[in-house]
Structures are given as C-alpha cells and as structure tokens.
Amino acid sequence: MDKEQNKTTDQNRRAALKGLAGLGLGTIAGGFGIGDAEAAKKVVMGFIYVGPRDDYGYNQAHFEGKSAIAKQSWIKAVDQENVPETIAVQKAMESMINLDGAQVIFPTSFGYFDPHILKIAPKYPNVMFLHCGGLYDASKHPKNVGSYFGYIDEAVYVSGIVAGHMSKTGKLGYIAAIPIPQVLRNINNFTMAARSVNPKITVQVVFTGGWSNPVKEAESANSLIDQGVDVLTCHVDSPKVVVETAEKRGVYSCGYHADQSKLAPKGFLTGAEWNWSKIYLDYATMIAKGAKIPNLIRGGFKEGLVKSSPYGKAVSAKARAHADKARAQFMKGGFVVYQGPIKDNTGREVIAKGKSYSQTDLWLESMDWLVEGVIGRTKG
C-alpha cells in the first residue's frame, strides 16, 4: 500500500518536473525566438518482447523492426525483452507510458493481449496499444487497442516452391510447435507450393508440443533426416537448432521469422521473414501527423509486411525463377492459394471445385485441417 502510494507520487513528481522543464525550455526557446517545439515532440514508441532480442527468430524480427525505425531522429523507441506473459507485462507497459512517455505500445507476444492489454488500455485512453496477432475484435475491445499482423504464409509459399525444386527424395520435413490455425496454414501453404512443383512430394510434420524446446527440435530434425527428408523447415520460436542440425547432417533448410542464412552457409535455401520496420515506420508517421491510427492492419508481400530471405548458394536458377514469379504474383495482389478443389489429408474435400478463399478471408484464420500430401494430424 505504502509502496504503491510512493510510486504514484514519484511518478507524479517526475511528470510535474518534466512539465516544468518543458515549460522552462519552451520559455527560453520562445524568448530567443527559436521555437524548437519539434525536439520535445518526438514520437515515443515502446516495444515488448517475450524472449531475447537476438533469438534468430520471432523476437529478433520485431527487434530488427524497432532498430530500423530508431535510427530516425524524430522517433524515440524504447524496448524490453524477456517479459513473461504475466502481470510483468502490465508493469512494463505502465513504466513505458509513465516514465518514457510512450504514445504507442507494441506488446508483440500472443499472450499479452488477454487480460494484460485489455486491463491497462482503459487506464490510458491517450495511448495506443497495438498487438501483434489476430485477437482484436472491434465490437468488444477498447478504441485505443488495435492489431497488426502479416500474411507470412505468402512467404512460406515461396519457400515451398524452392523446397519443391531442390528436394531429390520428394520428402520434406516440417517441425512445428503446436497445431494452431496459423501453424497449420503455413504447413498447408508450404505443401501446396511444393506439390505445385512436384505432385508426388510429401511433407512430414512433427509437432514438438512447445514453442521453444531445443532438444526436441534437434531430435525431430534428426528423425526426419533419418527418414530420408532432404529439406527441413519449421515453425517454432527460434529456428536456430533446426537450421543448424540440417546443415550438420547435410540437408537443405528453409528459415522462418528472421534471416538464418548465416547459420547454414551450404544448405540454406530461403526463408519466410517478417518485415516489421515498414509498419512501425508507418505507425510513427501517422502519430507524428496526428492521423488516426487504424485498429486493424493486415498485409503480405504487397503491403511490405513480409519478405523472403535471400536465396542460398545452393538454389538452382530454375527454382529462383519460379519463386520470383510466385512472389511477383503476390506483389501484384489477387493470387489465391486456397482455390478449390482442395482435399485434406484424410481425403475429405474441404474446398469444393469453383470455390476459393482469398488471403483476407476470415475462414482461413480458423484452419483446423492439413492439406493432402501432409503426413500428420491436427489432433494429438
């Protein structure tokens, strides 16, 4: 109780001091006719990651986005790593708002949304809380909350084409954490892309049961390679172990989240990456101009939210040309991956002939099936 009170008084005092200082500066500046209001009006943005900034994965992708915009002189970007999805994230958000004066907060992990963002947002109606993920619902959630996310499955599709060209055994391996819609969509895109190159290709899935379990990821990679899989990719928090194990065993790998090409100079093909720097800069520009921030932003290659890792040395010219073509189609917009007839891997027709679901279709966000050609099951 006492502590809590002390903290608030402390924060109030800081705020008051800041105000005084600002006033003082303003007066001086005004007195000399400089009028440097811009300096005080830096856009302050706060970023919160669930893991380490340099995990070669999800968190690194966000950190790279933050680092890119932090170079702008008119932006002040603060961040905090390793913040668990507990009350700790509420404290991190409040301290960014009260001590750093953040105008917009980006809590980047899935589990930060409910209840943490939803609890803090109503207390600070002038601060925008933008969550990375698909949980925002305009009808239920506060006005100063929003969400942004990228259609990374487009970039996974491009990886799938490269994998399809490069595989000699016709067996690809996918190491995934848990069978949630986003993961299944990536697996399906990868599979359909690879099978558009060679219809005989199969994709063997291993679910490790957790987002970060290096020993299991290494075991899965080894088991898949023992089975004759010659291209590995994954959807876990950090693809480092999978890519390194593939390199050690002499098979190809496709990355995810961030650029892992350095980890496998021989066998790295390409990878699906987030491109957060663009959207973060867009948000900053909107704030600086005083424009209203949209609550929901989605996009793929065309909107610049995702990108492919540079091709590895091993990738053949044919594969490059085919993958470039697919990417160009995504850039142009209107390329539909989920075009019927599509069967799932139990033989059931999930999308009938003539029917198609475009990228923005919400039906795709509740995916619970694996496409024909995947060896795996959505229910353990």
Add this chain to the structure above:
Amino acid sequence: MIEDPSQWLTVLIAVLGGAIRVGTPFLFVSLGECLTEKSGRINLGLEGNLIMGAMAGYGVAWITGSAWLGVLAAGATGVVLGFIHALLCQQARVNDIAVGIALMILGTGLAFFLGKPLIQPSAPHLPALHLGAWSDNPALRAALEINALFIVGVILAPAMAWFFRSSRWGLAIRTVGESDQAARAMGLNVNGVRMLATMAGGFLAGVGGAFLSLYYPGGWSEGLSSGQGLMAVALVIFARWDPMRCLYASLLFGGAGALGPSLQSVGVTWGYYLFNAAPYVLTLILMIAASSKKVRSGMPGTLAAR
C-alpha cells in the same frame, strides 16, 4: 499407422540414438547428484548448475576457440555453485532443499543474464566419434555418432560404483551419509566430506551442461535445459543411489525423450502429446514405483532419517 515393418527398426534406431544423445546430460547430472546424496545431502540446485555450465561452457569455448576448455569452465562453474551450496548448508539450522531451490533460481537467472551476448555467436562444438562408419544405413550412422563425453560418462558410472564400494574415500562418503555420529566417532570431518562431495557433484552437473551447449542440441539459448536438471535429480531416487542404475535410468529417459519425434517422423501421427510427454509420465510412474519400501534400502541413512 506404420505399414512397413522396417520403419519400426528406424524408430528403434532413433530411440537408441536418442538414448545416447538426450541421455548424456541426464547421466552427468544424476551421477553428480548421486555423489552428493551419498554424503547425506540433497542438492536440488543442479538444474542451476546445468544451465550455468551450459552458458559458461559455451562462452569460454567461443572466446578461447577450444570446446574442451569450455567443458572445464562448465565444470568449474559447477564447483563454485556446489561450494556455495555446501557452505550454506553447513550453517546451523539451514535446510539443504531450500538452499538448493534458491541456487537453482540463482543459477538460471545468472545464466540468462550473463548469456545475453552468447545467443548469436557460434562456438566450436565437441568432436564426435563415428562408431557407425561400418554401416551404410545413414540413420544408424547418425545414431552411433557418439560424443566423447558420453563415453566418459559410461566409464564414470562403474568407476563411481567401485569408488563407493571399495575405496577408502568412498567408504568415508558412505559413512558420512549413513550417520553423522558414526562418522564423527571415526574421526571424519563430516562437513568437509560433504563439501567435497557437493563440489564434485556440482562439477559433473556443470559438465552435463557443457554437453547441451557444445554438442547436442548445441548453441546457447534460454530454453536449452527446460527442467532436465530437475528430472535427473528425480532419477537418482529411482536409481536407488546406485551409479550403474543412474546410467541405465539416464539411457531410458533419453530414449523416452526421442520417442515422440521419431514416431511422428515415421508417420505415427496419433497421440503425439502423449508420446511427447513420455519422459514425464515415466518420471511419475517411477516415483510411484520408487515409493515402495524396497527402494529405501539404498537410501543413505541421514536422508532416510528425515
């Protein structure tokens, strides 16, 4: 389901390979814990030793360019943590379990903090012996790619059993573990023996950590251990404080850990949550089995008297 019977062989090979690859850190931690517990003290902090060892080993290997120096550094870190544990525990009315938990949290936190700059760099890995070179089955060849540390562990287990059974120092440790009073009557320095046993146990756990970061899965990351050190402590009880049984139990656990991924990779797609949980299910079953009276026969007297 599996149609081709040869795939069962693949699963078997994967489990064998997993037993060796995944089991090695269990082996080192459980041998270390066995040594400490034989002297009448429980060190729950070995999870902290394992993680600190992994971090320190990786860091030193990266800086010096020598993986073996990394192993030594990992062991040394374990010795320091063991020393702190022993020093605190020999004070009056200090509970070794509580100290162990504190050190586990300290070790984990410290390793995460100090390990920040080590996530990206690539340190040299420990070399492996290619014992499967005679076979042209790539799966078998990969399974028999055995790290020298595993062989050290396999030799260490019978050596430790002999040490307890037939050496003077082993007798001293057992006496201290059985009864403080008897040990004092024999003129043994009870705290001194326990301190040495805890430090040596800490060394082994640290080396186990080096195996994780310098060989398999390799690299430093914060999810590297995910509780393996704690499981290894539980193994010791199941192994009835017998180093040879520690070896078997570690292999069993390693194999169980490899079961989930290998079954899925041959196309057994059902029940992966169950198979992934195999090591934990095994721990529970073993703990229940171990709670029978028979098991207590191997328990050091001072631990049994609590």
